[in-house]
Amino acid sequence: MRAPSSEVLAGQVLLSVENVSLSFGGVKAIRDVSFDIRKGEIRAIIGPNGAGKTSLLNVINGFYQPQEGRITFRGETREKMRPYAAARGGIARTFQNVALFKGMSALDNIMTGRSLKMNRGFVWQLLRHGPALAEEVEHRRRVEEIIDFLEINAIRRVQVGRLPYGLQKRVELGRALAMEPDLLLLDEPMAGMNLEEKEDMSRFVLDVNNHYGTTIALIEHDMGVVMDLSNRVLVLDYGRKIADGTPDEVKADRNVIDAYLGVAH
């Protein structure tokens, strides 16, 4: 049941990155990278530390502006992208270091993920009456579905700062899901987790992909996780693309073995 289906491999392209380069002063973070993400797939991005993985995610959701190259998302090619516009356009993400409102409950944190979908203005929200109330009830229902989906019912009212790391990661995923994204970017969703937490998280990633049909791009260091979860793997090293293909292809690739997995004997 866990193995990714091969049907999505033939699917249509949701996002494509063409010849993107990004540098900070003299440091070249990304050098001429091209790849695509197909609708409905789980796409892993791997590579040693400093390979440019997070930078690439930041380029996708407009946090960084690449000096060269083009990005096409849902058929729309653009040179400049702003994070706000990316979020509106259906790209949600989680961060390498959990970025939640620590003083707020898990429920409230996930509710913030709905803020882009709220139509009533600030004053209406304050009044909590009529259409604003109806709207809030609807959003709350969506959020409760996500809470149920991620099995975090027990911590609904708990301040996020008091939660263990693994659960914080799950809340963060919940907030990203609350945006009902077309493309979900996960930056090391399993970093710092123990085996059991990793297995839980892997299951949630698969379930999100399966249940909501969300396309997922994830950065991950755990090779086992990457090979099990993803349909296709992009390998970066020193900002360059060194391989791109199915987990099996990548595993067998000489460049990858040498650069990343270590030379096999």
Add this chain to the structure above:
Amino acid sequence: MADGTAEADTFPKLLIRNAQVRGLRPAIRHKDFGIWQTWTWAQVLDEVLAFSVGLDELGLRRGDKFAVIGANRPRLYWAMCAGQALGAVPVPVYADSVADEMAYVLDHAEATLAVVEDQEQFDKVLAVSERLPKLLQVFYDEPRGLRDYDHARLKSIDEVQRIGRQALAADAGRRARWQQSVAQGKGSDLSVMLYTSGTTGRAKGVMLTYDNVLISAQNGNTYDRLGESEEVIAYLPLAWIGDHIFSYAQSYVAGYCVNCPETGETVVEDRREIGTTYAFAPPRVYENLLTTTMVRMEDASAIKRRMFHYFIGVARRWGEKILNGEKVPLHARLLYGLGDFLVYAPLKNRFGLSRIRVSYTAGEAIGPEIFSFFRALGINLKQLYGQTEASVYIAAQPDGESFPDTVGKPNQDVEIRIAENGEVLFRSPGVFVGYYKDPEKTAETKTPDGWVHTGDAGFIDPKTGHLKIIDRAKDVGRLIDGTLFAPKYIENKLKFFPNIREAVAFGDKRDFVTAMINIDIVAVGSWAERNNVVYGSYQELAANPRVYEMIERHIEEVNRALVEEGVMAGAQIKRFLVLHKELDADDGELTRTMKVRRGLIGERYAPLIKALYEGATEAAIATEVTFEDGRKGTISARLKIRDVKVAPVAAALEKAA
């Protein structure tokens, strides 16, 4: 009320009666998406009717067995009633069983279909489906994750109900035919089959009739004056007779409302929101409540902490007397009243026990400290002694007669007898029909004139007239020098320390007594935090020398207590070790109801026991562990073994004299 069971002698008949008599009263609630959803008796009848007709259309027949696997959810309870309406027999299975155990039960029971909660349970059934040729269909409650599965033999309960509703709509006589099928059922029919975990060997299928279950439930309701306005939380395994009686049978008989928690982890919170009036829990639950309270009080501000300890002191002194209606001086009453306002009421509210009328503990001995703590707060906590073979009720403590070390007086219509070897025997309307497909075991347990061997050694306490249970009859042994050795008795004493979660004592046909200890990670973890003890894992904490010292002190205390009690003075613990892993039901070390499987532990940890008796100070052990999905791994460790001071017997006797 009293004649309720006379006319309505099966679950479906009771459901129809309840829908008529109290159709608008709540029958069951389930917290879903953060909100309590309620179904009235009339609505439940509607749901069960559709479900039942759907099952009929899909081929469930009179006499068929069907498995019910999952947590406490309304639709799983409805599944039982829906099947029973057709004359089929539900077989609830422990939701945390590993696939292999599940395969055994489903195969042995010859289940033709299974109603499961979710993907997790279905995966287990699927994993062993090759061994279950009789199992034709599976229905599930929670669709999540099951979308891509092959639906040839798999349907959602929604789908089953839709088929039922269609059949009802298409044929005006369908409902009447269903009612005829319900009317065909009678009290002496087989109602349910429950597999007892048993501390030895394979699970046995206990067959109970409607009369067994429903007369026992009626008697229980009368005993505690339970009516339609009770609120209970259903959170214990469906496959356990306790839940079957408290959350199903008694509710159908009395018409009270059963509340299904959101998840297993939210029970405490959910209980608080509901405010149960009638509760039932193994000692473990009360222990956990107390342990978490104490741990959290340690972190509270100094004023709060002092207030808490002062008023708990007041409660311990006067609370039980007030609860029992004894005479208490006025100042004590006032002080208790103030304590109630400041401490007890908020605490009870936290526990979700503000409205509690009757609260039972059963299954294991409860620590006297824990028992009196809850009673001191004004919670009517009582002990009960029961078995699957008895449809629960054997003995229970009447109101106002609660003692921490007895299990009470025989329940209504129950006779108790003590055999010559000390074993407790009983006879009651709840006595089971027999073990499914096992006449040999049935004959061993049940005499031709209806007496059942409980397998427990006990005696009637002359002071109170209550039954006291010492240990499993077969576990009571002797040391080589002839001293009486009742392992559970010693283990219970150890387990009453919050730091000790589980203990296993050895000594039968040995020179002296030794013990293996499991620390309680919550209590010891909190202690470690407060004392700057750094640890990375359970194993590391368990091996910490300061933890060993702490456990050693506890054992010395137990030894002193044993000496004071005389009979067991020779059975003091001489050596012990702290285990590197928690004993776990998944590894077969505990039963599903969390009782220690002594024999298996003895085999599995043989090198440790050898070291305990050979005087070694260290021992190496590698144990295989089983994860819930059936995969296996190995944990290995070197454990230290320590000697404990034994309290001098003569000195204590002198002091006593």
